[in-house]
Amino acid sequence: xxxxxxxxxxxxxxxxxxxxxxxxxxxxxxxxxxxxxxxxxxxxxxxxxxxxxxxxxxxxxxxxxxxxxxxxxxxxxxxxxxxxxxxxxxxxxxxxxxxxxxxxxxxxxxxxxxxxxxxxxxxxxxxxxxxxxxxxxxxxxxxxxxxxxxxxxxxxxxxxxxxxxxxxxxxxxxxxxxxxxxxxxxxxxxxxxxxxxxxxxxxxxxxxxxxxxxxxxxxxxxxxxxxxxxxxxxxxxxxxxxxxxxxxxxxxxxxxxxxxxxxxxxxxxxxxxxxxxxxxxxxxxxxxxxxxxxxxxxxxxxxxxxxxxxxxxxxxxxxxxxxxxxxxxxxxxxxxxxxxxxxxxxxxxxxxxxxxxxxxxxxxxxxxxxxxxxxxxxxxxxxxxxxxxxxxxxxxxxxxxxxxxxxxxxxxxxxxxxxx
Amino acid sequence: xxxxxxxxxxxxxxxxxxxxxxxxxxxxxxxxxxxxxxxxxxxxxxxxxxxxxxxxxxxxxxxxxxxxxxxxxxxxxxxxxxxxxxxxxxxxxxxxxxxxxxxxxxxxxxxxxxxxxxxxxxxxxxxxxxxxxxxxxxxxxxxxxxxxxxxxxxxxxxxxxxxxxxxxxxxxxxxxxxxxxxxxxxxxxxxxxxxxxxxxxxxxxxxxxxxxxxxxxxxxxxxxxxxxxxxxxxxxxxxxxxxxxxxxxxxxxxxxxxxxxxxxxxxxxxxxxxxxxxxxxxxxxxxxxxxxxxxxxxxxxxxxxxxxxxxxxxxxxxxxxxxxxxxxxxxxxxxxxxxxxxxxxxxxxxxxxxxxxxxxxxxxxxxxxxxxxxxxxxxxxxxx
Numbered sequence: 056x057x058x059x060x061x062x063x064x065x066x067x068x069x070x071x072x073x074x075x076x077x078x079x080x081x082x083x084x085x086x087x088x089x090x091x092x093x094x095x096x097x098x099x100x101x102x103x104x105x106x107x108x109x110x111x112x113x114x115x116x117x118x119x120x121x122x123x124x125x126x127x128x129x130x131x132x133x134x135x136x137x138x139x140x141x142x143x144x145x146x147x148x149x150x151x152x153x154x155x156x157x158x159x160x161x162x163x164x165x166x167x168x169x170x171x172x173x174x175x176x177x178x179x180x181x182x183x184x185x186x187x188x189x190x191x192x193x194x195x196x197x198x199x200x201x202x203x204x205x206x207x208x209x210x211x212x213x214x215x216x217x218x219x220x221x222x223x224x225x226x227x228x229x230x231x232x233x234x235x236x237x238x239x240x241x242x243x244x245x246x247x248x249x250x251x252x253x254x255x256x257x258x259x260x261x262x263x264x265x266x267x268x269x270x271x272x273x274x275x276x277x278x279x280x281x282x283x284x285x286x287x288x289x290x291x292x293x294x295x296x297x298x299x300x301x302x303x304x305x306x307x308x309x310x311x312x313x314x315x316x317x318x319x320x321x322x323x324x325x326x327x328x329x330x331x332x333x334x335x336x337x338x339x340x341x342x343x344x345x346x347x348x349x350x351x352x353x354x355x356x357x358x359x360x361x362x363x364x365x366x367x368x369x370x371x372x373x374x375x376x377x378x379x380x381x382x383x384x385x386x387x388x389x390x391x392x393x394x395x396x397x398x399x400x401x402x403x404x405x406x407x408x409x410x411x412x413x414x415x416x417x418x419x420x421x422x423x424x425x426x427x428x429x430x431x432x433x434x435x436x437x438x439x440x441x442x443x444x445x446x447x448x449x450x451x452x453x454x455x456x457x458x459x460x461x462x463x464x465x466x467x468x469x470x471x472x473x474x475x
Numbered sequence: 476x477x478x479x480x481x482x483x484x485x486x487x488x489x490x491x492x493x494x495x496x497x498x499x500x501x502x503x504x505x506x507x508x509x510x511x512x513x514x515x516x517x518x519x520x521x522x523x524x525x526x527x528x529x530x531x532x533x534x535x536x537x538x539x540x541x542x543x544x545x546x547x548x549x550x551x552x553x554x555x556x557x558x559x560x561x562x563x564x565x566x567x568x569x570x571x572x573x574x575x576x577x578x579x580x581x582x583x584x585x586x587x588x589x590x591x592x593x594x595x596x597x598x599x600x601x602x603x604x605x606x607x608x609x610x611x612x613x614x615x616x617x618x619x620x621x622x623x624x625x626x627x628x629x630x631x632x633x634x635x636x637x638x639x640x641x642x643x644x645x646x647x648x649x650x651x652x653x654x655x656x657x658x659x660x661x662x663x664x665x666x667x668x669x670x671x672x673x674x675x676x677x678x679x680x681x682x683x684x685x686x687x688x689x690x691x692x693x694x695x696x697x698x699x700x701x702x703x704x705x706x707x708x709x710x711x712x713x714x715x716x717x718x719x720x721x722x723x724x725x726x727x728x729x730x731x732x733x734x735x736x737x738x739x740x741x742x743x744x745x746x747x748x749x750x751x752x753x754x755x756x757x758x759x760x761x762x763x764x765x766x767x768x769x770x771x772x773x774x775x776x777x778x779x780x781x782x783x784x785x786x787x788x789x790x791x792x793x794x795x796x797x798x799x800x801x802x803x804x805x806x807x808x809x810x811x812x813x814x815x816x817x818x819x820x821x822x823x824x825x826x827x828x829x830x831x832x833x834x835x836x837x838x839x840x841x842x843x844x845x846x847x848x849x850x851x852x853x854x855x856x857x858x859x
Binding site (some may be wrong): 156158162165167169180188189193195196200202214253254255258259262283284 | 511570582653659750
């Protein structure tokens with residue numbers, strides 16, 4: 056134990072008692088500060104964060120309203136679950152975690168305003184939050200300026216590594232490369248049709264995918280198309296796909312568009328019987344809206360599926376359902392969000408301090424690992440991203456996926472050479 | 476002195492309203508709010524530019540623009556482009572494939588700075604662009620529509636469509652515009668750190684000062700002959716036209732002016748918040764701006780500022796206190812203002828404000844019969 060020096064109290068207590076009555080007040084004073092198993096606040100908090108002798112305050116910043124609320128709800132529920140579990144275990148450095156929740160309202164400037172409020176007014180020790188790349192980009196300058204600490208849960212495009220952010224989702228290469236290798240090997244795929252929503256994450260992901268397909272797999276991209284966010288008309292794309300007959304449709308359509316996309320595919324007769332489709336943007340959360348029957352037999356590549364069969368995950372799913380209801384589904388990002396508070400706990404305990412600089416330094420040593428992660432095992436790389444496993448899941452009618460492939464533990468590489 | 480009093484301030488009530496507003500935003504807020512809250516107020520006040528512009532355009536001109544966010548956004552993007560170029564020096568961006576261009580261009584495989592970004596290397600050209608481009612854009616739209624006598628609901632719909640088109644354009648052309656993320660990570664202005672507390676104070680006061688100047692200029696427009704014509708056009712457009720006035724030119728002017736005012740707000744927004752995104756260009760923010768104006772009272776320049784402040788204070792406070800129910804509370808606020816104060820906040824001032832101003836030493840002339848009593852009270856006080 057790191058804090059063994061606080062456990063020497065019986066001896067020192069005895070010494071004080073022999074010294075008689077005069078020493079008693081001193082002993083009582085000391086018992087309040089260092090006889091408890093908690094280090095004194097002044098020692099673990101030198102930068103004025105919201106930490107008392109028995110609590111530490113953190114922030115949760117997700118959209119509770121607006122178009123992103125449906126996606127971000129799972130993430131904030133997972134974070135609250137993790138915080139509750141940590142508190143039940145006694146908290147961090149003897150302090151219970153309290154949280155202040157703010158609503159980002161699916162609006163990037165609101166995210167910036169609220170994150171500034173959490174850091175400047177509330178002095179929170181860490182923030183778990185943001186979901187879209189746009190919201191992360193909006194809060195990033197705030198976290199860097201105020202020296203806050205953000206745990207960001209979503210799989211994303213990479214090309215970023217901030218001192219003040221820990222990325223608990225997978226960056227683009229961790230998600231894309233192994234999936235493509237798998238589909239090329241298993242399905243003998245040579246031709247690919249790329250389709251995505253039109254913003255930074257799909258575009259960057261497709262750029263990496265195209266380079267990998269063309270340069271490494273020796274395949275061919277027969278079409279690349281982007282549709283505006285929220286688009287519901289996929290007729291023209293589907294016609295082109297019919298014409299080109301690609302071996303694989305590689306999709307990164309996000310949010311509500313997914314519902315239209317998969318329904319229209321099915322209506323056009325493109326089903327898993329004749330067509331391989333691999334998507335990097337569909338988790339259990341989306342399937343709830345799309346309907347399992349509409350994408351039965353198609354594949355998703357993620358790092359986590361709710362159906363994963365391991366003791367960590369069983370405990371996590373059970374706890375999640377107990378707290379948030381039997382009907383809850385758990386997607387990739389929800390699980391990644393759950394890791395945030397645990398990674399923070401590990402880093403704080405390693406640093407022996409809540410100071411952001413010290414927590415970041417401890418995180419950057421690259422040996423913080425979570426053996427209890429629902430996805431199996433993760434380790435924090437010194438580049439602030441997680442080592443993680445890529446998994447291919449095949450969707451079933453009931454909205455759950457069967458894992459058909461697992462990669463090695465993949466090193467995160469936010470700035471992949473040769474793919475930029 | 477009389478010119479200043481009557482033309483620039485709008486007489487007694489206007490003058491005291493202006494004085495109270497100036498005291499509030501120049502003295503009371505800075506003294507009582509810490510820098511975090513003051514920065515938030517600064518942000519709200521940038522929306523007030525758009526609300527004030529809508530008072531001119533909608534309240535007096537009768538032209539409802541549901542696309543004021545377009546001009547706010549153009550101003551904001553102009554400033555953001557300048558700041559982004561400064562932040563993207565070859566040294567800061569050396570990890571990119573093409574150093575020296577903004578990061579989002581590099582992500583989108585663009586290898587050289589597009590031509591329309593070039594002028595934004597210069598602060599002078601940027602300021603000119605912020606003032607001129609939105610006004611020019613409004614001039615073109617206005618000329619195309621008012622000359623053809625498109626007005627009323629059709630104009631409102633078209634402005635809304637323009638807001639949608641511009642949003643789609645910005646989101647779709649992300650290599651040139653930053654897409655849905657917007658233009659982020661803006662840090663310095665000519666080498667000066669705009670994120671420091673000092674800079675925030677300076678921007679706050681600059682913003683407040685500009686807003687007051689805009690109000691004075693707008694008041695001048697409204698108290699001039701042009702203002703009377705504007706009202707006449709709103710109420711009986713044909714009669715003004717048959718009297719020999721070219722109605723469309725007046726409308727084009729006020730539309731362009733309101734665009735310029737909104738754009739100044741947008742530029743100040745970027746400076747204070749540190750980024751710009753398409754979420755200020757679309758329909759939702761444009762309609763919100765109309766709400767600010769309506770809550771404040773659409774015939775009152777000063778009311779528009781209070782409307783903006785009230786709504787945004789409400790938004791921030793409610794969402795901080797009740798993150799899961801705040802939208803309902805906002806709805807309640809709207810409904811109660813519309814039900815109890817149909818003329819907005821300015822309506823309260825117009826109905827009851829003279830009770831206060833009449834008591835002041837140089838406001839003795841009673842204008843209305845109802846105010847006689849207060850004059851008597853005043854007399855009692857002075858004899859006592």
